[in-house]
Amino acid sequence: MVIGWLTRLVVVLVILGVLGYDGISLAASRAGAPDDADQAAQAAASAWAQSHNWNAATLAAQQSLTDTEVLVPGSLAISPTGAVTLRIRRHVVTLVTKDIPKAKDLTGFTVTGSASAATP
Numbered sequence: 001m002v003i004g005w006l007t008r009l010v011v012v013l014v015i016l017g018v019l020g021y022d023g024i025s026l027a028a029s030r031a032g033a034p035d036d037a038d039q040a041a042q043a044a045a046s047a048w049a050q051s052h053n054w055n056a057a058t059l060a061a062q063q064s065l066t067d068t069e070v071l072v073p074g075s076l077a078i079s080p081t082g083a084v085t086l087r088i089r090r091h092v093v094t095l096v097t098k099d100i101p102k103a104k105d106l107t108g109f110t111v112t113g114s115a116s117a118a119t120p
Contacts, residue, residue, distance in 0.1 A: 037113025
């Protein structure tokens with residue numbers, strides 16, 4: 001009797017722990033993504049200031065991203081002043097949602113980053 005109750009309690013705590021870990025992972029990733037987007041935009045602005053080459057700016061932005069992030073194609077925009085805006089797509093790897101088809105939509109999101117013109 002006591003072992004059955006204790007087993008259920010442990011199973012519930014494990015499930016809550018895994019769901020809590022995934023929730024914290026998703027929240028932390030969403031909180032940090034705008035900073036990564038801004039860093040990518042700053043890298044692109046610096047490359048643009050040095051070379052005035054759109055491909056070099058795109059490459060610099062892509063290289064500053066992590067393995068779970070990609071530059072949204074066609075999202076890099078450079079103003080005449082050299083200011084940069086772009087969008088990145090981030091995919092978060094979690095314990096549970098990676099195996100559930102409908103939940104995979106929750107682990108990917110897009111954020112916008114921007115940077116003012118860099119000095120050459």
